[in-house]
Amino acid sequence: MVAIIHDGENRAKLETILEAARKRIGTYGFEKTTMQEIAADLRISKATLYYYFPDKESLFSAVVESEMEEFFSLVRKMTQRLKRTDHMLQEYVSLRHDFFRTFVNLTRLRISNISQFNTQFRDLKTRLRREEAGLITGILRKGRETGQFSCSDEEGTALLFLEVLHGLRMVTAQNKPFPEISAEDFEAIAGKQRQFLQLFVKSLIK
Amino acid sequence: MVAIIHDGENRAKLETILEAARKRIGTYGFEKTTMQEIAADLRISKATLYYYFPDKESLFSAVVESEMEEFFSLVRKMTQRLKRTDHMLQEYVSLRHDFFRTFVNLTRLRISNISQFNTQFRDLKTRLRREEAGLITGILRKGRETGQFSCSDEEGTALLFLEVLHGLRMVTAQNKPFPEISAEDFEAIAGKQRQFLQLFVKSLIK
DNA sequence: TGTTTGACTATTTAATTTAACGGGTCAAAG
DNA sequence: CTTTGACCCGTTAAATTAAATAGTCAAACA
Numbered sequence: 349m350v351a352i353i354h355d356g357e358n359r360a361k362l363e364t365i366l367e368a369a370r371k372r373i374g375t376y377g378f379e380k381t382t383m384q385e386i387a388a389d390l391r392i393s394k395a396t397l398y399y400y401f402p403d404k405e406s407l408f409s410a411v412v413e414s415e416m417e418e419f420f421s422l423v424r425k426m427t428q429r430l431k432r433t434d435h436m437l438q439e440y441v442s443l444r445h446d447f448f449r450t451f452v453n454l455t456r457l458r459i460s461n462i463s464q465f466n467t468q469f470r471d472l473k474t475r476l477r478r479e480e481a482g483l484i485t486g487i488l489r490k491g492r493e494t495g496q497f498s499c500s501d502e503e504g505t506a507l508l509f510l511e512v513l514h515g516l517r518m519v520t521a522q523n524k525p526f527p528e529i530s531a532e533d534f535e536a537i538a539g540k541q542r543q544f545l546q547l548f549v550k551s552l553i554k
Numbered sequence: 555m556v557a558i559i560h561d562g563e564n565r566a567k568l569e570t571i572l573e574a575a576r577k578r579i580g581t582y583g584f585e586k587t588t589m590q591e592i593a594a595d596l597r598i599s600k601a602t603l604y605y606y607f608p609d610k611e612s613l614f615s616a617v618v619e620s621e622m623e624e625f626f627s628l629v630r631k632m633t634q635r636l637k638r639t640d641h642m643l644q645e646y647v648s649l650r651h652d653f654f655r656t657f658v659n660l661t662r663l664r665i666s667n668i669s670q671f672n673t674q675f676r677d678l679k680t681r682l683r684r685e686e687a688g689l690i691t692g693i694l695r696k697g698r699e700t701g702q703f704s705c706s707d708e709e710g711t712a713l714l715f716l717e718v719l720h721g722l723r724m725v726t727a728q729n730k731p732f733p734e735i736s737a738e739d740f741e742a743i744a745g746k747q748r749q750f751l752q753l754f755v756k757s758l759i760k
Numbered sequence: 761t762g763t764t765t766g767a768c769t770a771t772t773t774a775a776t777t778t779a780a781c782g783g784g785t786c787a788a789a790g
Numbered sequence: 791c792t793t794t795g796a797c798c799c800g801t802t803a804a805a806t807t808a809a810a811t812a813g814t815c816a817a818a819c820a
Contacts, residue, residue: 505753508749508753511725512718515718515722515724518728519720519724547753550757551756554756
């Protein structure tokens with residue numbers, strides 16, 4: 349049997365591995381998490397890990413993917429629950445912020461090392477980016493259809509929106525040695541993002 | 555006589571030193587520019603350099619300061635020339651972009667090394683930041699006074715504006731090895747900043 | 761007196777070597 | 791089908807050493 353097939357009890361084992369990996373990554377980041385450590389946490393051998401995942405990259409990609417899927421799921425539920433599209437954007441920023449708070453170390457992966465990771469990782473990143481842009485585009489479209497927003501080029505606007513959020517995060521967190529993204533920093537990021545959101549919405553409601 | 559006093563011909567000598575330092579820094583950045591090299595370019599001894607500037611940090615700060623002053627001067631002239639405040643913002647972004655294009659390597663200074671520089675450098679940075687914020691605040695105020703913009707909290711808005719521009723620059727230039735901020739990257743940054751500017755102005759013209 | 765310099769030092773940084781570690785494989789066992 | 795210990799090899803980290811570099815200063819000079 350091959351690891352890629354997810355059936356029954358095998359699926360459960362994969363889940364426990366993902367969970368262990370997620371904990372390690374969430375605390376120490378990609379670089380500082382070894383396969384040996386994950387195996388030790390699960391009290392299995394490293395070779396067994398390699399029986400379920402062909403390589404480190406695949407395991408880590410799977411972790412990121414599952415985390416992102418959960419985030420997307422929350423977002424979708426939220427968009428169905430809310431009526432006002434400006435509130436959707438607001439909630440989106442809030443959810444995304446919480447998500448990144450628990451997943452910081454993941455983002456701490458050094459750029460230089462990203463390039464070392466095979467195309468697989470880069471592909472995942474761009475896919476998630478696209479998916480995220482799709483969600484925002486959807487909200488903007490809905491805003492236009494319901495007469496709440498006036499916006500031409502929803503796609504371009506959505507990309508700009510995401511890049512500005514990303515940029516504000518970077519600018520604030522930039523010169524922190526390493527684990528030192530403090531609670532205040534997170535609050536500062538949230539504040540700036542809210543301020544931007546206000547401005548953004550204002551530009552849409554014309 | 556002490557280097558800090560800038561009179562007559564002494565001033566001229568300081569200028570030539572600043573010019574030589576500026577060239578080196580502009581090409582190789584702070585870290586990779588040595589006092590020896592600057593001295594060699596001027597065909598003077600390193601000790602002479604230290605006669606005019608107490609240390610490397612002071613010389614480099616002086617270079618950055620003079621560059622920034624020139625930029626600010628251009629901006630002020632521009633604001634007096636133009637009537638429409640939205641055009642002022644547009645021109646500001648354009649000027650700033652050109653300025654940073656010629657001064658990239660300066661920004662390449664590693665954050666970790668910035669902290670090594672004494673408070674002096676950090677002070678300069680915050681002072682310039684404040685000055686820049688003042689310029690934008692001025693434009694926003696003028697916009698409100700002339701009825702072109704409606705904006706409460708001009709200061710906060712100005713800071714956000716600058717941080718978003720900075721953020722967009724970072725996000726685009728982030729994962730470039732070193733000297734590889736290509737012309738395309740610069741164009742991409744400019745494009746995103748223009749797009750944001752459009753949105754920003756829209757939110758102000760209510 | 762103001763300016764320039766070569767020779768010097770003390771610290772940082774870079775280059776070099778060496779040891780440890782981590783990703784990944786595999787034959788064999790359960 | 792699943793698990794494992796033992797193994798390999800390339801990368802990284804630690805330790806050691808060599809080279810630069812920021813900064814000083816007494817002496818020369820204009």
